[in-house]
Amino acid sequence: MVRDQRELLDAIDRHGPDLARWSDQVLANDVRHAALADRAFRARLDAASSLDAGLASVRDAMDAEIAASGAVLRVRSAVLAAVPRRINARRWRLVAAAVVVAAGLGALADVTILSPAGSQPVEVVILDPLVFGPTGTGTP
């Protein structure tokens, strides 16, 4: 497939001047051939590479400025200072959850272990002392 230069220049703008990193190596080869055949095209590719290098130096300069300004430390300190309060809140929520679970387990143990379903229920009868006399005498 023969591509015109406009298409190839657009591809450089889309994918950058580092042809080795292009996913479409057929297209990259077309760009290489065009750069070898046409000096003006080569100049455009070089200008794109030059812009790439310039942007890398801007990035490095920004990193140096950010490091020198102390911004990284300020952000880290501010973020980490805000976090312990949330850790405490989370711990209280965990404690509350543990209490609820413990209560649930206690109730479950009471039903299943201490009062198993198969045991006989205990019936408590309270006798009226006016009818049956004071407790322990056994006389009416």
Place this chain on the structure above:
Amino acid sequence: MQSNGPRDGDGIARDQARLARVAAGDAAAFAALVADETPRLLRFAASILGAGRAEAEEVVQEALLRLWQQAETWQPGGRISTWLHRVTYRLAIDILRRRRPSVAIEAVEDFLEDTGPEPEARLIGVQDAAALRAALESLPERQRTAIALCHFQGLSQAEAAAVMEVSEAAYEALLARARRRLRALLAEKP
């Protein structure tokens, strides 16, 4: 919290394990995450908002705190760094809108092809980093962001598209326009 973004199996699994520790209240794990992400995010915020602005610090701080708050509901679907970039971007855009309510016009500018001088015959004087920086700051916000995500943050096109919440093809076209415009702006300089 759904972390929509490009798939990267190992990285996503590592991020999920990391956020599980953060969600369990592991302050050391969160501190390590903050240490890893803060410098990059500051660079990104500064490239959108302008260098040396306290707003960049506020934006990054807020993005990291949101990560902490939402760690418990993290749904693995993308990388932490992609999610953080997206939140940082949204917060920065909010600030830009408050600063200058004409951002909508800039969105139209993004789609205009540059009509400046053709730069093909000239190598840009990239040694002049100040001129390049000034040209970068004069780009419409979305074009500047496209350049920053690719050239400063080193994100893949898929990740950058996820941050800007556009398709990969749209991001690629935006990046191409930004590069052309940047070269044209530099070519205009004496």
